[in-house]
Amino acid sequence: MERIPILKMGEYLLVTIQVDMHDRLAMTLQDDLTARIVEARAKGVLIDISALEIVDSFIGRMLADIAAMSRVLDAETVVVGMRPAVAITLVELGLSLTGVRTALNVERGMDLLRERIRERFSE
Amino acid sequence: MTVLLSDQRTVQSAEDVVAIRQAVRQRAVELGFNLVDQTKIVTAASELARNTVQHGGGGRVTIEAVEDFGRRGIRLTFEDEGPGIPNVELAMKDGFTTGGGLGLGLSGARRLSNDFSIESTVGKGTRVTITRWR
Numbered sequence: 102m103e104r105i106p107i108l109k110m111g112e113y114l115l116v117t118i119q120v121d122m123h124d125r126l127a128m129t130l131q132d133d134l135t136a137r138i139v140e141a142r143a144k145g146v147l148i149d150i151s152a153l154e155i156v157d158s159f160i161g162r163m164l165a166d167i168a169a170m171s172r173v174l175d176a177e178t179v180v181v182g183m184r185p186a187v188a189i190t191l192v193e194l195g196l197s198l199t200g201v202r203t204a205l206n207v208e209r210g211m212d213l214l215r216e217r218i219r220e221r222f223s224e
Numbered sequence: 225m226t227v228l229l230s231d232q233r234t235v236q237s238a239e240d241v242v243a244i245r246q247a248v249r250q251r252a253v254e255l256g257f258n259l260v261d262q263t264k265i266v267t268a269a270s271e272l273a274r275n276t277v278q279h280g281g282g283g284r285v286t287i288e289a290v291e292d293f294g295r296r297g298i299r300l301t302f303e304d305e306g307p308g309i310p311n312v313e314l315a316m317k318d319g320f321t322t323g324g325g326l327g328l329g330l331s332g333a334r335r336l337s338n339d340f341s342i343e344s345t346v347g348k349g350t351r352v353t354i355t356r357w358r
Contacts, residue, residue: 121245123238124274155245155263157270158328186263194267194332195318 105130107137112144113214114176119152127163134167138174145214146171149207151182161196168201177217178202181210228296229289235302236282241273247287248298255289255296257358265298265356268336271329272302272352278323280304280350290355297338297357308346316342 103126108115114137116130138146148164150156156164168178181204183191191198202217204210229251233244248269252262269285276283283304290299309315316334321327330352334340337354344350 121242123242125238154249155267155270157267157274158326158332159270159274162326184263186260189260190263190267190336193264193335194271195328195335196326196332 102129104133107133109137109141109143112142112218113211114138114141114143114146115149116146117149117152121154122160124159127160131163131167131170135170135174138171138176143176144218146176146178147207147210147214148178148180149182149210150180150187151184151206153184153187156183156187156191156196158194158196161191161194161198164201165198172200177214179204179210179213181205181207225290225292227288227290227299230286232284232286234282235273235276235280235285235304237277241270241277244273244285244287245270248300251287251289251298255298255358257298257356261356261358264336265300265354268333268354268356269300271333271336272300272354275329275352276302276304276306276350278325279309280306282306283349292357295357297355299353299355301351301353303349303351305349308348308350309342309344310346312342312344 171178179202204213245266249266252265286301288299290297314320316330318331319327337356339355342352
């Protein structure tokens, strides 16, 4: 079966979505990712969507659900690389991705994850 | 309004939804849509195609390049012979859903297009037409 690869880097998981996902593939990613968070004891998840040409309500909901599920599993999620045209369209569509942390690119996303995790450990 | 090009596709599966997104994108590029307008019409197409599969039990889409008073655009007509929508006004509201989604499909597609029309008869089916001009 077709799958989106999930890479482990230390205590982080990295997902780069490079294909135009159909809905079942998006659901599979959601299931795989939650399983991997537990298995890898991941503290952070970085999802790179820079290759995505659109984010519709289904993919938007998947991103929001992943963020919420990872939070429950004690991990932070950051979505990075959204294209400007996608951001404009998403807002007009009516999606604001509430609860999803975003960063411009992978580098800034990693900084944000490290910062968030450091904050949590110092609490 | 003149129809310059027209092609029809079936809308039955999640894979069809992806294929329709790609076909609409290609047509938008050919018509010289800028990137933001391409993204908007492709996103609207994705929402409506998913509705056709999930609520209409499958159907078809007609993708047309149209011209009206010298301006060019894309017209998409999604048709199904599904159960129909009992209350179209309610179905058009943000957040209204019967499919467990976010309820942004119809209302979002309307916001992402310039012209929008919907006809639905209970027990007969639904037809949604959107146009986005360049």
